[in-house]
Amino acid sequence: MTPATTPTDSRTPLVELSGVSKHYGNVRALEGVSLEVHGGEITCVLGDNGAGKSTLIKIIAGLHGHDAGTLSLDGEETRLSSPREALDRGIATVYQDLAVVPLMPVWRNFFLGSEPRKGTGPLKRMDVDLMRRTTHAELLRMGIDLRDVDQPIGTLSGGERQCVAIARAVYFGAKVLVLDEPTAALGVKQSGVVLKYVAAARDQGLGVVLITHNPHHAYLVGDRFVLLKRGTMVGNHARDETTLDDLTRQMAGGSDLDDLRHELERAP
Amino acid sequence: MSTLAPDERLLRVSPLRKLLGRPELGSVVGALAVFVFFAFAADSFLRASSLSTVLYASSTIGIMAVPVALLMIGGEFDLSAGVMVTSSALVSSMFSYQMTANVWVGVGVSLLVTLAIGAFNGFMLTRTKLPSFIITLGTFLMLTGMNLGFTKLIDGTVSTKTIADMEGFPAARDVFASTLTVGDVNFKITILWWFGLVAVASWILLRTRAGNWIFAVGGNQDAARAVGVPVAKTKIGLYMGVAFGAWISGQHLLFSYDVVQSGEGVGNELIYIIAAVIGGCLITGGYGSAAGSAVGALIFGMTSKGIVFAEWNPDWFKFFLGAMLLLATLLNAWVRKRAEATT
Amino acid sequence: MSDLYVTGTSMPDVQSAIEAKLQADPSIDAVVTLGAPYADTAVKAREGAGSKAEIDTFDLNAKVAAGLADDSLGFAVDQQPYLQGYQAVDLLWLYKYNGDVLGGGKPVLTGPQIITEDQADELAEYTERGTR
Numbered sequence: 001m002t003p004a005t006t007p008t009d010s011r012t013p014l015v016e017l018s019g020v021s022k023h024y025g026n027v028r029a030l031e032g033v034s035l036e037v038h039g040g041e042i043t044c045v046l047g048d049n050g051a052g053k054s055t056l057i058k059i060i061a062g063l064h065g066h067d068a069g070t071l072s073l074d075g076e077e078t079r080l081s082s083p084r085e086a087l088d089r090g091i092a093t094v095y096q097d098l099a100v101v102p103l104m105p106v107w108r109n110f111f112l113g114s115e116p117r118k119g120t121g122p123l124k125r126m127d128v129d130l131m132r133r134t135t136h137a138e139l140l141r142m143g144i145d146l147r148d149v150d151q152p153i154g155t156l157s158g159g160e161r162q163c164v165a166i167a168r169a170v171y172f173g174a175k176v177l178v179l180d181e182p183t184a185a186l187g188v189k190q191s192g193v194v195l196k197y198v199a200a201a202r203d204q205g206l207g208v209v210l211i212t213h214n215p216h217h218a219y220l221v222g223d224r225f226v227l228l229k230r231g232t233m234v235g236n237h238a239r240d241e242t243t244l245d246d247l248t249r250q251m252a253g254g255s256d257l258d259d260l261r262h263e264l265e266r267a268p
Numbered sequence: 269m270s271t272l273a274p275d276e277r278l279l280r281v282s283p284l285r286k287l288l289g290r291p292e293l294g295s296v297v298g299a300l301a302v303f304v305f306f307a308f309a310a311d312s313f314l315r316a317s318s319l320s321t322v323l324y325a326s327s328t329i330g331i332m333a334v335p336v337a338l339l340m341i342g343g344e345f346d347l348s349a350g351v352m353v354t355s356s357a358l359v360s361s362m363f364s365y366q367m368t369a370n371v372w373v374g375v376g377v378s379l380l381v382t383l384a385i386g387a388f389n390g391f392m393l394t395r396t397k398l399p400s401f402i403i404t405l406g407t408f409l410m411l412t413g414m415n416l417g418f419t420k421l422i423d424g425t426v427s428t429k430t431i432a433d434m435e436g437f438p439a440a441r442d443v444f445a446s447t448l449t450v451g452d453v454n455f456k457i458t459i460l461w462w463f464g465l466v467a468v469a470s471w472i473l474l475r476t477r478a479g480n481w482i483f484a485v486g487g488n489q490d491a492a493r494a495v496g497v498p499v500a501k502t503k504i505g506l507y508m509g510v511a512f513g514a515w516i517s518g519q520h521l522l523f524s525y526d527v528v529q530s531g532e533g534v535g536n537e538l539i540y541i542i543a544a545v546i547g548g549c550l551i552t553g554g555y556g557s558a559a560g561s562a563v564g565a566l567i568f569g570m571t572s573k574g575i576v577f578a579e580w581n582p583d584w585f586k587f588f589l590g591a592m593l594l595l596a597t598l599l600n601a602w603v604r605k606r607a608e609a610t611t
Numbered sequence: 612m613s614d615l616y617v618t619g620t621s622m623p624d625v626q627s628a629i630e631a632k633l634q635a636d637p638s639i640d641a642v643v644t645l646g647a648p649y650a651d652t653a654v655k656a657r658e659g660a661g662s663k664a665e666i667d668t669f670d671l672n673a674k675v676a677a678g679l680a681d682d683s684l685g686f687a688v689d690q691q692p693y694l695q696g697y698q699a700v701d702l703l704w705l706y707k708y709n710g711d712v713l714g715g716g717k718p719v720l721t722g723p724q725i726i727t728e729d730q731a732d733e734l735a736e737y738t739e740r741g742t743r
Contacts, residue, residue: 063494084496099494101487103554104480112484113495115477125475312635321630321659328623350620425741427648430673447659454659458623524655525622527674529648534620572624576631582614 012075013038014176014207015060015091020069022055029055032069033233035226037176037207042198044218045211046251047228053211056228057180060209061093062086087113092174094165096181102154106146107135109153110168138167142197159190166197170204177201178209183217195221215247227251292560294604295547298596299567306574313577316453323455326569327462328517329543330562332536334465335513337544337561338473339506343486343553344400346389346510348407350536355411356382356518357528358419361428371436379515385411386511390504412534419530428528437523444516445524458520462562465513469558482506487554543568546597567596622652629656633664641665641685647672654683671726673738679731691722693742 013036022030030052037043047053058064059071062080070077073089080086086093093099100109108131116127135149142163153161162182169177179198183191199221202208212218218225225242227235227250235242235250306313313319332349339346359381364374385407392403416426423429431437447454473479481502484492493499522528547564549556571592575585615632617625633639633656642657642664644650650668657664665685668675678684698721705711713719726734737743 061494082496083494087496093494095491095494097491099488099491101484101491101554103487103550104483108480108483112480112492113497115480117477125471126477126480128475310635315634317661318631318634321627321634324630324659325624325627328621328627427672521622525652527648527651527672529622532620532622535618536621569627573627573631576615576628577635579613579635582616585616 011038013072014074015209016070016072016075017056017060017066018070018072020056020059020066020071022052022059022064022067028231030059030066030228031232033226033228034069034236035209036224037209038223039175039207040202040205041223042202042208042210042221043224043226044222045209045226045228046213046215046218046247048213048251050230051228052231053213053228054180055231057093057095057178057209057211060086060091060176060178062091084113087172090173090175091178092169092172092176093178094162094169094180094182096184100153100161100165103152105150106139106153106156106164107132107149110135110138110149110164110171114172134171138171139164142167142200143193157190159186159193162186162194163197166194166201170201170206174206176207176209178211180211181213182210183212183214191217213251215244215251219244219247290548290557292548292557292563295560295563295567295596295600297603298546298600299563299570301599302567302570302574302592302596306570306578310574310577310579313574316451318573318577320453320455322566322569322573323459324569325573326566327456327458328520329536329539329568330462330565331458331465331517331520332510332513332540333543333547333561333565334462334469334558335506335509336537336540337547337549337556337558337564338469338482339510340541340544340549340551341473341486341553341556342482342503342506343489344393344503344506345404345541346507347401347404347537348385348389348411349404349510349514349540350533350538351408351411351415352382352385352511352514352533353517353521353536354415354528354530354533355385356515357522357532358415358428358518358530360519360522361431361528362418362422364431364434365429366422369435371431371434371440374431375440375519378518379512382511382515382518383508384511386508386514387504389510390500390507393507394500394503408537415530415533419528426530428530430526431522432526440519441523444519444522461516461520462565465516466558466562473558478502478505483554485553539568542593546593546600548600568593571596617649619646619649625649626652626656626659629653630659633657633660633662637662639664641667644668646670647675647687650675650678650684650687654678671734671738671743673735676726676731676735676738676743679726679728680735682728685727687726689722689724689726689743691724691743694721 015037017033017035020030020033033056035043035045045053045056059066062083062085065079071079101112111131116130117124118127119125132149136146139146144160144163153164156164166177182194186194195217198208198210210218210222223239225235225237225247226233332353336346336349356378360374360378363377364371368374389404389407393400396403419426419428446457448457473482481492481497484497485499485502489499521532543564544556544561545551545564546567547560547562549560572589575588580588615628617628619625629642639662642653644653647668647670650666651674653666657666666683667685667687669688671687671689675684675687679687702713705713734743
């Protein structure tokens, strides 16, 4: 596991987008976006609503294909045809709605799509004991002691559900973790907890793509920052090339914010 | 990280409470209530022969209620389930009569045809993404028409010809429509088919990964797809499960009554859905059980036959039936609510 | 005499309903079904209930003819539908061809014919043919 110090350009990125565009009919969702994700690093994708962050995620996660540009995994140019393929290639995505089934117990959700089985032929069944024990153990490792892994996942708090989703991705050997606005609906304390887990995942050698519209959270953990505005890339910086104030200004609209302040000033 | 203190927000719940909170066990309370009610309201209800009659009525609904419940857990409906049973019986009968010397060939062909209809339903759903209500409504109408049309075309009348003298008929009757005697009470073999289906379906739902997929696809289809669950295959499989149930029911119909009326089955699709819902399946999907559908079928059977045993005014039969079903469902819901409420 | 409503589109329901009625009231000595297909079902129900009630029916089909012959059914009330259709056309033809009015303006009955065991044998081939 390479310790994460400063991002080195000589290592092959785990995921690299180069000039990627996506159109829905005559709507330009993304145009000419580039980003890199290295192992043991966190790349933050920042942008306001409508900037194209969701579309970007869907391309990396294999839900949609890109219309122009290249997507490379481990240096190899490729095109993902399904979420299953993305998962098989080590890209785990944690969506805003968390991709969990609220009525199902935590242990069933944890292993959904990757259920371990035992037995042969028609008697092939899920290894329920293993699933229950593992779920409990993995969550414990992340600091959640769920006495009852049978409780429907919908009864957990937002932050806890995020952590289950992240723990799930880490457990299944993801090489790249893509997080879609993980702290958007959370309070300060819960956000802190989630960001700690994200850092823990990074420390285990995963590459992380963190989508957010909160520059403070981004700057707390990010190594690279990509800024999107209305589908185009307006910034792509490494951590030592920018500051929190820079990011905040660019995020909030830069000169647009100055104009807004001017307009909203009370008449003297 | 060190072990944290146990979650203090989790209250200790008594095992009995937990038991009553399960989808099917709440409906067992409803079933017990209906049973006790008719035990008092009808003199002849509590005899072994009467209960055998009730079980037969319940089993013919129950055999279809199991796959219909699984489909409902998977988030979809099948309005063609009722007439599919008749289609299956018609294919068996007419194919055997016209094309072969042995009824078992007809039975085999019927299995393939019925499964194909199920696959058609599933395929149309996954391709067009239209609501299953609409698609299976279309299939329902088409099958109703084909049942009549093909029977008139091939046999000249609205019912099929007798095949009781064909080779293989007695054996097929033994498998699908015989009566077993235990002591001095008779039980129809459909009860065994019913219990067998419940066992297999429960095992699939609770112990296999296909079952996990069924819950997921019904609870949150997009989430399931996003984590790699084969949503289309699961739904097509569920529709073929309904078709398989229809085949079993159709063969029972054929080998029990020999002559098949082409207009049979219309209206039964709603009864299967009712049985599944009374048994605890959520109409919106993602929750329920096969055992629950069995309890629902049992409640329906006990109520519809109990009213006859109680010799109430027959003109009011449908009213009594609807009222009792409502009461059973309300009782079930009330029990669930009490079980889930905190002290 | 009491009514029993059954779901005609579900034979197992018909069978179990009749069976239940016979089990509830052992004093029943006859069951009359309003359609030929249900006669055979009623016979099975009687067997299941261990009852001695006589099964009678309206209308005729091959199974009813066979049932009358082997004494599992009592009698069938046949409205003779083939005759109803045939005679209607025949009357019209006679009127057009010859101005004849059969019956002299009064009703001409095409039935019913009460079929019992005695007539059942000779009717067998006609029911097979589908005209009775």
